[in-house]
Amino acid sequence: MKAKIKSLFLTGFPVALTAFLFVVVFAWAWVEPTQGPPNGNVPAPINVGPSSQTKEGPLALNVAGINATGLFVNNDAYFMGGNIGIGTTTPSELLHVYSPSNHSLVKIDSDSATATAGLLLHNDLSPALETTGIFLGGSSNLSYPNSLVIDNTLGPTVFVQGPTQTEVMRITTGEKVGIGTTVPELKLSLDNDGGIIAKGTFNSGDTLTTSGPGVRLIWYPRKGAFRAGGVGGGVAPADEWDDANIGDYSAAVGYDTEASGNFSAAMGCCNIASGGYSTAMGLASKASGFFSTAMGQGTTASGYISTAMGKGTTASGAISTAMGEGTTASGVGSTAMGEFTRAQAFVSVAIGRYNVGGGTPDSWVATDPLFEIGIGTSGARANALTVLK
Known part of the structure; x- marks a missing residue:
């Protein structure tokens, strides 16, 4: 019996001594928290209460093998209230991303083998309540001046x-x-x-700065003017379509055409309509008088309400008309027709070729010609018929 007790003592005593020493050491190593969690040296447990909470190190939800800093979610995540800030503690929108350094704000990559939207913004509300789908703003930084860049090299x-x-x-x-x-x-x-309409306000908006030679189409709302064709220096210095030579509500088409008069029109090549309400068309014709019209080749209508047509004709008198080749109507209300005829007297008419002409251009004189039929030549003018006033 004594031997059995001795055996139990020798076996149990070391076990009991070991347990006693473990308890003593554990008690000696215990450091009581200086403050309640989550302060002091005790981390806070994740809670579901309304109070805010911080955590050092990463937080992984349903994810294994994470060894980094951040938040890792391996399933759907939901945020049901307030604004989310990335790079900012004061988010002003539902998602507010801020970067003080030279980095892209958002990067979206996809390895999908099927077609998918790179960025999808969708609004399910009624059309009356819809807002902007995408608003992309640029920067004044010269290194990144683009507001929107679409890079598609596949098609x-x-x-x-x-x-x-x-x-x-x-x-x-x-x-x-x-x-x-x-x-x-x-x-x-x-x-x-499809049609095109471009609206503007007269005498408002930017001033045209394009100048010099070139082929272009210009609709200029500031002056209500239109230009189509080109200028190239055929008539130096190729400034016909500069702002200074564009009349209000004017139109010019063709090559080296100028419509500098208000309400004027020029078409063809090298024509100038500088008078108000004037029209010049053809080749190298000039309409400088108010309400004047010059058409053909090298014609000039410089008189008030004058008309010159044909080749090399000149209507310089007010309300005068010159037509044919080389004719001149310089008298007020005069008309010259044919070849190199001239109607110089007040309200006179000259037809034929190389008539005598002459007379007072702006008043009725009884001895002046009223009607002439010319039969002369370039070296000897002559009339077949002369009717005096």
Whole structure:
């Protein structure tokens, strides 16, 4: 019996001594928290209460093998109230991303083998309540001046609309824009009953700064003016379409045409309509008088309400008309027709070729010619018939 007790003592005593020493050491190592959690040297447990809470190190939800700093979620995440700030502690929108350094704010990558939207912004509200789908703002930083950059090297960039994904515009890889067509022919092509309207306000808006030679189309709302064709120095110094030579509500088409008079029109080549309400057309014709018209080749209408037509004709008298070749109507209300005739007297008429002419241009004189039929030559003017006043 004594031997059995001795055996139990020798076996249990070391175990009991070891347990006693473990308790003593554990008690000696224990440091009581100086403050209640989450302060002091005790981390706070994750709570579901309303109070705010901080955590050092990463927080992983349903994720294994994470060894980094951040928040890792391996499933859906929901944020049901307030604003989210990335890089800012004072978010002003539902998602507010701020970067003080030279980094992209948002990067979206996809390894999907099927077609998918790179960025999708969708509004399910009624059309009356819809807001801007995408608003992209640029910067004054010269290194990043672009507000919107679309990089698509695989094919055209297509803009679609509506639930049926109807194409409304495309930009081809050749930098051509098509509206209403999938095969734009030029830099801008419109089809499918498409029209163009560009509205403006007279004497308002930017001033035209383009000048000198070039081929261009100009609609200039500030002056209500239109230009189409080109200028190239055929009539130096190729400034016909500069702002200073564009009349209010004027139009000029062709090459080296100038419509500097208000309400004037010039068309063809090298024509000038400088008078108010004047018209010049053909080649190298000039209409400088108010309400004047010059047409043909090298004609000049400088008189008030004058008309010159044909080749090399001149209507310099008020309300005068010159037509044919080389004719001159210098008298007020005069008319010259034919070849190199001249109607110089007040309200006179000259027809034929190389008539005598003469007379007072702005008053009725009884001895002046009223009507002449010329039969002369360049070296000897003569009349077949002369009717005096």
